[in-house]
Amino acid sequence: MNIALLLEMAAEAAPYRIGLVCDGKSWTYGDLLAAARGAFELIELSGAEYVALLDESSEAAVIALFGAALAGVPYCPLNYRLADADLSALLGRIAPALVIGDEERITRLGGDQGHTIYTREMFTLKAQESWAEGEEREYDTGEGVAVQLFTSGTTAAPKAAILRHSNLLGYILGTVEFSAADEADAALVVVPPYHIAGISALLSSIYALRRIVVLPAFSPEDWLGLVDGEKITNAFVVPTMLGRIIDAVDKGAKADVSSLRAMAYGGGKMPLEVIQKALSYFPGTGFTNAYGLTETSSTIALLGPDDHREALASSDPKIRARLTSLGKAIPTVEIDIRDEDGRALPQGEAGEIYVRGEQVSGEYKGGSALDAEGWFPTRDAGYIDEDGYIFLSGRADDVIVRGGENISPGEIENLLLANPAIADACAVAIPSVEWGEGIGLALVVREGHEQPSKDEIRQLIRARLRSSRLPDKIIFVKELPYNEMGKLLRREVRFKFESLV
Amino acid sequence: MKPGTRLKSAACDTEVIVIRCSKGSIECGGRSMGEAKRSEAVMPSADHANGTLMGKRYVDADGQYELLCVKPGRGSLSVDGVPLNTKDAKPLPASD
Numbered sequence: 001m002n003i004a005l006l007l008e009m010a011a012e013a014a015p016y017r018i019g020l021v022c023d024g025k026s027w028t029y030g031d032l033l034a035a036a037r038g039a040f041e042l043i044e045l046s047g048a049e050y051v052a053l054l055d056e057s058s059e060a061a062v063i064a065l066f067g068a069a070l071a072g073v074p075y076c077p078l079n080y081r082l083a084d085a086d087l088s089a090l091l092g093r094i095a096p097a098l099v100i101g102d103e104e105r106i107t108r109l110g111g112d113q114g115h116t117i118y119t120r121e122m123f124t125l126k127a128q129e130s131w132a133e134g135e136e137r138e139y140d141t142g143e144g145v146a147v148q149l150f151t152s153g154t155t156a157a158p159k160a161a162i163l164r165h166s167n168l169l170g171y172i173l174g175t176v177e178f179s180a181a182d183e184a185d186a187a188l189v190v191v192p193p194y195h196i197a198g199i200s201a202l203l204s205s206i207y208a209l210r211r212i213v214v215l216p217a218f219s220p221e222d223w224l225g226l227v228d229g230e231k232i233t234n235a236f237v238v239p240t241m242l243g244r245i246i247d248a249v250d251k252g253a254k255a256d257v258s259s260l261r262a263m264a265y266g267g268g269k270m271p272l273e274v275i276q277k278a279l280s281y282f283p284g285t286g287f288t289n290a291y292g293l294t295e296t297s298s299t300i301a302l303l304g305p306d307d308h309r310e311a312l313a314s315s316d317p318k319i320r321a322r323l324t325s326l327g328k329a330i331p332t333v334e335i336d337i338r339d340e341d342g343r344a345l346p347q348g349e350a351g352e353i354y355v356r357g358e359q360v361s362g363e364y365k366g367g368s369a370l371d372a373e374g375w376f377p378t379r380d381a382g383y384i385d386e387d388g389y390i391f392l393s394g395r396a397d398d399v400i401v402r403g404g405e406n407i408s409p410g411e412i413e414n415l416l417l418a419n420p421a422i423a424d425a426c427a428v429a430i431p432s433v434e435w436g437e438g439i440g441l442a443l444v445v446r447e448g449h450e451q452p453s454k455d456e457i458r459q460l461i462r463a464r465l466r467s468s469r470l471p472d473k474i475i476f477v478k479e480l481p482y483n484e485m486g487k488l489l490r491r492e493v494r495f496k497f498e499s500l501v
Numbered sequence: 502m503k504p505g506t507r508l509k510s511a512a513c514d515t516e517v518i519v520i521r522c523s524k525g526s527i528e529c530g531g532r533s534m535g536e537a538k539r540s541e542a543v544m545p546s547a548d549h550a551n552g553t554l555m556g557k558r559y560v561d562a563d564g565q566y567e568l569l570c571v572k573p574g575r576g577s578l579s580v581d582g583v584p585l586n587t588k589d590a591k592p593l594p595a596s597d
Contacts, residue, residue, distance in 0.1 A: 001504070001505040005518065009555070009571055012555070013556070142505070143505075173520070173558070187595075200597040236596075264594070264595060298597055302596050305594055331591070
């Protein structure tokens with residue numbers, strides 16, 4: 001089965017309904033399918049083995065995604081924010097490809113790699129011209145790879161994660177009801193196309209027949225303006241975006257957001273302060289925390305709107321804490337917590353999060369990370385409480401092993417973040433002759449507060465945590481390094497400590 | 502028959518994609534479905550004429566069969582004469 005089925009069904013059921021709006025131009029489901037079929041012709045003609053996109057979100061992402069699917073070659077959106085050298089290496093790994101986007105940059109970085117290069121405008125135009133109503137073609141049956149995404153590489157060099165047609169269809173057919181949206185519904189898509197959430201947003205909106213409104217480059221003012229102007233009903237944001245939207249509202253930005261029924265977020269840790277404010281600034285909106293990974297075709301667990309409101313209103317600390325939880329596994333996947341040897345842990349104990357299900361690919365170019373029973377080790381650490389809510393404690397790779405004791409950085413960071421003088425905190429492993437690994441603690445002082453002394457910080461930790469959690473080295477920095485999706489780059493924090501030695 | 506196969510009705514416009522199946526005969530409008538287009542028009546039999554709905558998934562009681570309707574028609578779906586029912590999953594909040 002081919003993911004193109006999703007667009008074919010939309011075009012069959014509602015050919016003249018608007019499926020996508022970008023830069024003021026509207027595309028019906030019929031238009032999008034015709035262009036995807038035209039893109040198939042361009043791809044066949046080029047002999048490309050991949051279709052890559054080096055561009056912000058637009059109609060070209062939909063046309064390229066489904067055109068590649070029809071042609072049976074992987075669609076590989078690339079992160080245009082990467083440095084030239086990194087991007088050139090990635091382009092080399094997918095040559096020969098049909099590459100759409102920043103023509104000057106693609107030519108400069110991969111002009112000698114055998115690619116076929118189009119600007120967004122040229123690709124969209126040619127795709128529309130290349131297929132005529134009634135033309136019959138043998139399209140790919142969808143047995144293979146639909147999407148290849150390079151992981152963000154916060155801990156190592158980017159890996160090529162592979163999503164098969166069966167994974168993505170398993171996710172969409174299992175979680176989205178066909179044609180579930182009202183004709184007036186609209187989803188605001190602002191996640192970049194190279195992020196899994198950007199891909200699943202396109203697939204699920206098209207299958208639900210929910211009009212997609214694309215905001216190619218995020219700014220809180222444009223986002224609020226579009227919600228108001230286009231009467232947006234659904235939106236997905238990463239935590240940094242929600243933080244900036246809240247800041248903008250705090251600074252007086254005005255917009256009518258009453259149409260916004262559902263707002264989902266994910267892709268990084270949501271600060272408690274931000275979600276609490278968001279719940280009060282958007283009283284009519286249902287919030288959903290969606291937890292998922294590239295390797296799992298997006299969402300595998302969610303904390304729904306009722307959970308959010310119940311947690312906010314509760315005086316029970318256990319229920320309030322659910323605002324920081326990932327929620328529960330969706331019905332179509334199983335989630336387990338295991339120890340370092342892969343043995344299932346009793347409920348309540350912290351270990352590594354494992355997941356199994358049709359949507360879980362767990363596959364990279366050159367090998368699968370699934371175990372013999374089909375379970376995928378996420379490398380995320382967490383635990384499940386007695387009511388089934390999953391809590392994340394960090395990346396398994398981020399655990400600090402100090403003198404044989406496993407220390408989750410989140411434990412120390414959360415304690416310090418509760419202190420008004422600390423705006424941000426990051427604990428990482430640093431080399432220690434005595435302990436194997438020691439704790440390095442990088443802190444950002446909140447504006448308007450005095451910088452606490454290192455002794456005061458140690459006192460704070462000693463009062464609440466075991467002595468093994470005391471940092472071996474403390475530094476104060478202006479800000480912590482995050483990638484554009486709001487992921488803390490712990491590797492870079494480790495480099496900071498290394499450069500001090 | 503294998504998952505992913507597209508089947509066409511011999512009695513109406515219905516087309517389905519097989520999500521899950523076993524060895525029984527998959528029918529629409531009381532007639533066996535096939536991969537080829539129907540050659541002549543036949544009416545759905547009266548007791549298999551409730552119609553199919555676009556995008557609905559149809560399942561049997563044992564969970565051995567699951568069909569996704571990708572083109573609706575006037576016939577209704579059955580396996581070895583036993584009608585299939587729509588699968589009504591509890592809707593999840595939109596998460597992306």
